[in-house]
Amino acid sequence: MSDVRTYIQVSWERSKASLVDTDHPSPTFVDTGDSDSLLLRAARPVLTSLSAELADEPVCLILTDSRGVVLSRGGGDRSLIQALDAVYLAPGFCYGESDVGTNGIGTALEVGAPILVNGADHYTGNLRPFSCAGALITHPVTGSLLGVIDITTKAENTNPLLLSFAKLAARRIQERILEEANELDGALLGRYYAACRHSGGPVIAVGEQTFMMNSLAQQHFDANDQAALLDQTRETIGRLKACTLLADLPSGMTARLAYQPAFAGDVLAGGIIQIKEQRVPRVQDPRGPSLPGLAGSSASWRRVSREVLDIATRAEWVVLQGEAGVGKTALATAAHQAADRHRALAVLDASEPGDLVDQAGVHLDAGSDLLLRRAHLLSPDQLDGLTELFQQVHDRSLARDPWVALTAREEQEGQEGQADSRLGLHLLHFFPRTVSVPPLRHHLEDLPALVRLLLNRSGATDLVLSKAALNQLSRLPWSDNVAHLHQTLTSIVRTRRAGVIDVADLPAECRATSRRSLTRLETLERDAIVDALAVHGGDKVAASESLGMSRATIYRKIREFGIVS
Template sequence: MAKPPFSLEGYKVPGATDTEQGRPYDEGETNRAWENFLTFGDLRRENAPVRGVIEDSWQRSVKSGVNAHCKGSNLVASPDDLYELRLKNDDLLGSSAETFRRVAQVLGDAATMVVITDSNGVVLDVGGDQRTIDAGHDIRLEIGAAWGETVTGTNGIGTALVTGKPVHVHAAEHFSEGIKAWTCVGSPIRSPIDGRIIGIVDFSGPQAIFHRHNVALAVVAANHIELALSEKIRIERMQLLEASISRMPGMNSADGVVILDRFGRVVHHNDMASVRWRRIAQSQDLSIGTQLVPTSEGFLVKDLARGLPEELREQRIEPLVVDGVVKGAMLVLASRPRANPAVFQMSPTAHVAVMSAKEAIVGCSEALLQTVEKVERAALGRTAILLEGETGVGKELFARLVHAASQKTGKEPFVAFNCGAVSKELLGGELFGHAPGAFTGATREGRPGRFEFANGGVLSLDEIGELPLDLQPYLLRVLEERVVYRLGDSKPRPVDVRLVASTNRNLKQEVAEGRFRKDLYFRIGVVKFIIPPLRERTGDVEVLIDHFNRQFAATYSTEPLRFEATTMELLRRYSWPGNVRELRNLIENLVLMTLTGIVTPRDLPEDFREAAAQQLQARLPAEHGPTSGEGEIARFDEMERRAIERAVANAGGNIAAAAEKLGLSRATLYRKLHQYRSRT
């Protein structure tokens, strides 16, 4: 469905009277009316120049306890809450992107910012004039801030939510004193499915920008977003139906079929489903659009069966995959009872790219698996992602997972760039490209930057904290406007890039100390993950040792190493400050340097033994004395003794079983036990 061009000719704002639209505005009179209202609780004059919609909103603001002298929003969502909100409203954000671009063309250089909020008035995205966006930070008109009437009083966003109609609030008409220098126009965005308000599109700026046609422009913008949402839903519904057809062969013709979208809503069902539904779930509605499965993430999760109403959990449910991404599910109401409860399993051929990226992230710990699942979920959106973590935790692997999980054609580029790998002078040209001869060292013909190379795909910027302050506004501009300007060139080049930034720094602290822009931090950190260090990944050390041992053995055409129990216990207890990278390098060293094929503590590199001994010294009782030289080996022997005693105890005294568990012969185990007993 083609989107109609913007046109304001003959447009009248729905729900507003001619008197309301044409009523003259007098700032001085309106201010006096506001002061009287705060003093006496009413306008005190029948002919006070205040529109009815504004007076009603002032009354609600007072009842809500809003501070009339506040400077703007005082409620801002935490990064985690904002991540959930943006993920939940991903369709709204995606459908508004094109409207943002068109509105910017209509407004030209007007000092206006465009705001998209959720159904509670929380700002999800901003666009438009950068100077106005910067000024918006002063009143907290920024991503994550709440602008409902109960928070900030009368304003275009909150009042439009309450009235359900387009609203303009001009200067002194605002209830809160701190935002009376602004004017704003808000228009509700309604769901194409059930008509409920799902967000607000708002135009805001200084008083001078106000024109009555802005109200119509806001309504047109809201309508365009609704059209884009409707088209997206229609396309996804057709894709789900096509995906479900491929699963029909082999099904019993008496089975009922219910198709759910990724929000858990019913999009289709066959006639047999209606018959069986009345028998199985008499209290449940099966009409199109019914929210059958409650989801907060905005898509179906792996344990979908547990989200079904109790009476439906014995039914079969299968994922519906479109372009390699789970977009919905098929609930089969079997004609005969099933012996096993409903399960949600991925097709073995689905998600080839995703599975490949996930296989590169080795581990089985709960901390790691939860992070992988969350990153995979976040990849379904389009917002930037920030990965924080210590050096060596594998942040680029997670960036590649985002790329794999967000692919549609399988041909989208992935470009990785380390901001700390080039000098400050060359960094701008590497990121944004440069015109011919733009600076000393620039090429004669000019060249594109990493953003252009990544167009249509994912750009992974490692060590984002190394980006100099003077380049940060350029990065922010690219993310806000979705266009890049090469250095020395005024030509805008549109780019569609998903940014995945990563850092081993605490960017929040960098912001507090003035080394990183606050607005850029909020832009790249809407969705933020902390990759767990290896010391917090219980059980992963053994898994990674086995993985790298086999990998390097194959690389160097040798047999995998065997690790003595003492050595394995030492590696397990080590804190791994260099994380997975340190472990990987150690195993490669051992594969190359170990001569016997069995790794003992003495085979470990000297610097590693020293670091491990220092850690052990802090953990073991003080009576063992300092650790160095022979004392270090003695400490390893103590660890070996503990490992052997634990293995024998776990085997119930069965020496053969304990020896097999430890990777030792029975003779060796008997000898070591004899040595320990003779010492005591």
């Protein structure tokens, strides 16, 4: 080991700690996902050109994502390609250090710098017939890590120029990314100027790295309303189809946002949002209705609560739709109680076993109102049965008709009218009203009140969250909404029943603010880093050593996962 370079020795130690098989490692196969990512679009012409330049050379160009998963492979003679296939250095396989040990891809990611790994430097025996040079590809504007370009050849053909060539390829890809960014920004800017000229009203342009608001929008809305609009426009990023959104603003105004995507060729450049109308909602009580068992005073929550209470009071049949965990059932139940219906409310769930149609008929015959949860899971036979049952109820012409409410799932990327396709037009004929219940991320100002309510319900009346802890919770995406918040608080209450909860006392997932969905492996990695930082008092060096991870890696992971240390 004395002749092995220091960084290779450290890499071998990491590989050993990861229990990599020294003879025949087995790289993980991963679904590479988007085949039209920014990295792939920028890299294709570069790799095609470089492959042509190296047509007669026994080298292979390999592109990976930021995890080391191979996205593409080009060039190389038949014998080299066959040899690479034998060690699974092929699209879809992960060549991170923890999978296959020291190599040009995984080790470059670990040390955060370009690296040349010659044959004998590899940790595993089956990779020593190769030499590989890996160079990182970062976004030229944001600096975020996008992937690795790797040049691989047989060990007997190794040459120090491999690393220089890998760096050159990485620079060319980054230049192409910058060119595309300029093209996308130009396309978005052109659409923005056109919308400003023709609309005569407030206009917003939004892209992955761009946000523009015209002077009319700035004049119409104060700073708080502008912040709320900015938060709402995040929901449109990446959407390929036009849609309309409603934004309830802190001032009490409701803004209607019409989104149109903008393209540069076939690539989405961003979107243009025209605020077509603003109206002040009709409000009798500025605080909104006080529904039993609920918490929240934001404009969006007041509007929905007021609307559902009005519907329940008039016994209008209604569909409550929204993402999982937003509180549709709680809202319907509370509105029924506040409306003083003088009837029992029977609650059925389409996901539970039993003859749901017969059960619904029994409850309605007994004079109860009905709440049917998860109606999007109804089978075609159940839809037909309920349609017939509800027709019978309407034909009876009772003096006091029952109130029926359905709850239905709305996917996070969904648009208005989803319930129509899921529940069937025949059934929806009986429901003249549909109310969309907002996700928690659209009324995060209600989070402190929700936390207090949920803690009290769990019996932890003497437990409070510090302001810093509440601020940290407000930064999270809450993919499962209030249900997710309830699970989080339940996990806290299991270990603490009184006192003050600070950021360090929050579960591991709450101390990271990554907006993207993490894989199961990434979740475990994030939690391990958070726990190590907590054990070592935020000392990143000590935490990295305890995890067998390089300093460069732990700093990169902290940035990627948005970990608050």
